[in-house]
Amino acid sequence: xxxxRVSRRQFLSYSLMGVGGFMASAMLMPMVRFAVDPVLQHGGxxxxxxxxxxxxxxxxTPVRVDFTIVDREDGWYKSDESYTAWVYKDGDTIIALSPxxxxxxxxxxxxxxxxxxxxxxxxxxxxxxEKNGMNVAGTPPIGPxxxxxxxxxxxxxxxxxxxxxxLV
Amino acid sequence: xxxxxxxxxxxxxxxxxxxxxxxxxxRLETDPTKMKSSASSTEFLMHLSTFIETQFKGxxxxxxPFTYTQSTNLTDMAATLSKDVALTxxxxxxYVTTDSEWTTTDIEKEVIWLPAIPLxxxxxxxxxxxxxxxxxxILPLLTKKWANG
Numbered sequence: 001x002x003x004x005r006v007s008r009r010q011f012l013s014y015s016l017m018g019v020g021g022f023m024a025s026a027m028l029m030p031m032v033r034f035a036v037d038p039v040l041q042h043g044g045x046x047x048x049x050x051x052x053x054x055x056x057x058x059x060x061t062p063v064r065v066d067f068t069i070v071d072r073e074d075g076w077y078k079s080d081e082s083y084t085a086w087v088y089k090d091g092d093t094i095i096a097l098s099p100x101x102x103x104x105x106x107x108x109x110x111x112x113x114x115x116x117x118x119x120x121x122x123x124x125x126x127x128x129x130e131k132n133g134m135n136v137a138g139t140p141p142i143g144p145x146x147x148x149x150x151x152x153x154x155x156x157x158x159x160x161x162x163x164x165x166x167l168v
Numbered sequence: 169x170x171x172x173x174x175x176x177x178x179x180x181x182x183x184x185x186x187x188x189x190x191x192x193x194x195r196l197e198t199d200p201t202k203m204k205s206s207a208s209s210t211e212f213l214m215h216l217s218t219f220i221e222t223q224f225k226g227x228x229x230x231x232x233p234f235t236y237t238q239s240t241n242l243t244d245m246a247a248t249l250s251k252d253v254a255l256t257x258x259x260x261x262x263y264v265t266t267d268s269e270w271t272t273t274d275i276e277k278e279v280i281w282l283p284a285i286p287l288x289x290x291x292x293x294x295x296x297x298x299x300x301x302x303x304x305x306i307l308p309l310l311t312k313k314w315a316n317g
Contacts (some may be wrong), residue, residue: 104227
């Protein structure tokens with residue numbers, strides 16, 4: 001043990017520094033935490049929405065799957081948004097296509113045209129798409145249907161966001 | 169297409185494809201005993217027109233609803249509407265309403281009358297399927313008109 005005596009003045013300034021530092025850090029910590037919070041937030045599984053569709057009930061024929069994203073936030077305004085997808089199985093992979101026509105945004109249906117039962121059909125201007133979403137040449141659409149990110153969890157199909165078609 | 173600036177821009181560029189105008193006609197009852205049912209049928213009609221809009225976005229412009237109160241003279245209103253709507257370049261014009269008085273009122277073009285279904289007590293998926301069923305009812309009317317050019 002050192003023989004150096006701690007004077008009253010020193011003791012007071014040490015304890016003031018200690019308490020002051022503690023208080024400063026109590027103020028700064030939340031600020032730093034708030035500042036870096038957006039970086040720490042991770043997307044991933046949170047971006048997927050559960051649907052009622054069981055994965056093992058899917059077949060080669062596209063079925064309509066409706067799902068709702070609850071409490072979607074747009075600024076301070078919260079709302080539920082409904083979406084639809086055409087989901088089918090291609091071998092072992094599950095494919096979900098967006099029903100929004102690439103022409104002017106109508107809703108397409110599977111087998112909506114009697115003459116082309118195995119295609120997606122847009123009732124507005126008779127646009128047609130192959131099963132993989134490829135637009136049929138000679139009909140108004142100018143591109144293939146968008147695709148949803150798909151994930152299976154606990155036997156249920158989860159759908160994410162749309163992305164440009166990767167199948168064609 | 170909705171009647172807003174963004175969709176109107178698309179419309180002006182794609183006039184040859186978007187050839188149909190849908191006009192919801194909403195009757196408002198100001199009699200306190202009928203206000204509830206009037207609100208309910210308005211809700212139904214607005215849900216239906218929004219649904220029609222998503223289905224046929226690329227072919228239809230859905231107008232903001234025309235609202236009137238119970239003592240409005242429908243014959244006059246029909247005449248004014250027909251005259252003004254005729255100025256738009258739309259090839260097909262449909263009026264959609266839950267007010268049965270329109271079925272006996274002369275108005276140019278087609279009036280689609282539907283009985284109002286109270287949606288307020290239904291859960292979301294039931295409501296959706298009811299609206300879809302209603303659309304299936306009027307779909308033949310639309311496609312027939314479109315097929316005849």
